[in-house]
Amino acid sequence: MDISLKGKRALITGASSGLGEAISKELASSGVNIGLNYHSHPEDADRVSGELEKTGAEVIEFRADVSDSKQAFDMVDFFVKKWGGIDILVNNAGIDGKHALSWEADLSEWEKVVKINLFGPFYCAREALKHMVAQKKGVILNITSVHETIPWSGYGSYTASKAGLSMLSKTMAQEAGSSGVRVLCLAPGAIKTPINQNVWSNPENLNDLVSKIPFGRMGEPEEVARVAAFLVSDAASYITGCTVFVDGAMKDYANFIHGG
Numbered sequence: 295m296d297i298s299l300k301g302k303r304a305l306i307t308g309a310s311s312g313l314g315e316a317i318s319k320e321l322a323s324s325g326v327n328i329g330l331n332y333h334s335h336p337e338d339a340d341r342v343s344g345e346l347e348k349t350g351a352e353v354i355e356f357r358a359d360v361s362d363s364k365q366a367f368d369m370v371d372f373f374v375k376k377w378g379g380i381d382i383l384v385n386n387a388g389i390d391g392k393h394a395l396s397w398e399a400d401l402s403e404w405e406k407v408v409k410i411n412l413f414g415p416f417y418c419a420r421e422a423l424k425h426m427v428a429q430k431k432g433v434i435l436n437i438t439s440v441h442e443t444i445p446w447s448g449y450g451s452y453t454a455s456k457a458g459l460s461m462l463s464k465t466m467a468q469e470a471g472s473s474g475v476r477v478l479c480l481a482p483g484a485i486k487t488p489i490n491q492n493v494w495s496n497p498e499n500l501n502d503l504v505s506k507i508p509f510g511r512m513g514e515p516e517e518v519a520r521v522a523a524f525l526v527s528d529a530a531s532y533i534t535g536c537t538v539f540v541d542g543a544m545k546d547y548a549n550f551i552h553g554g
């Protein structure tokens with residue numbers, strides 16, 4: 295199947311590591327021009343851009359904190375002006391935050407997670423949708439998590455932010471659908487990236503995690519990236535307002551009471 299992404303213009307947030315890096319690579323190798331957002335560690339952004347450029351893709355790095363509305367707006371504005379429009383926004387940047395039961399949670403830590411995981415995607419989508427609705431085409435792919443449906447003890451800010459992002463996406467899909475713009479979510483299960491290195495680098499923690507995944511193993515970033523490429527392509531032209539899970543059936547396993 296030809297997923298026809300050549301020449302599209304995509305902004306990917308949090309693209310200097312993990313899933314953002316893998317999605318950027320998959321899209322770049324399909325001929326997409328990449329706006330590579332990163333927040334910290336410019337050396338990682340440089341490393342990823344160097345690899346993407348080998349595919350012949352045009353790559354522009356942009357440092358911005360997506361939880362800062364001005365920085366997010368300026369970033370989208372920059373790419374729209376530079377490219378003369380925007381076809382794809384992948385809201386991937388996110389953090390899981392520090393473990394804390396709700397009644398022990400530090401307010402600034404709690405708010406930080408929600409600001410990055412929910413406000414950030416909203417800020418970027420708000421600006422991108424203005425252009426996508428006007429140009430009557432575009433796709434926004436929001437990276438949520440199996441924890442948009444699975445409660446996760448000790449990570450209330452994470453679950454709330456991902457569930458909120460899921461419902462926001464459905465609402466934006468309703469709003470923008472008649473303009474031909476799609477908004478949807480991809481919910482990864484447990485994928486081996488820096489975000490959960492403390493789990494997969496420790497055999498005991500890894501065994502515990504894998505026991506929660508019916509498919510019996512963690513996923514690889516490329517397994518998520520391939521689905522992301524399909525979902526932002528015209529091959530997925532009738533998929534909007536929903537979440538696609540890439541999780542080895544993890545969301546059907548509810549035993550997260552001890553924190554995962």
Ligand code: NAD
Nearest residue numbers: 308311312313333359360386387388439482484485487489
């Ligand atoms: P990761 O830590 O490698 O990637 C997260 C990226 O977000 C990093 O590059 C980080 O610098 C960036 N980021 C953090 N705060 C930012 C900010 N304020 N502004 C801009 N960028 C910021 O981990 P990952 O696993 O690749 O995570 C990517 C997304 O996937 C996250 O939204 C995460 O919640 C989601 N996710 C991951 C898994 C998994 O198992 N890896 C599972 C479910 C959901």
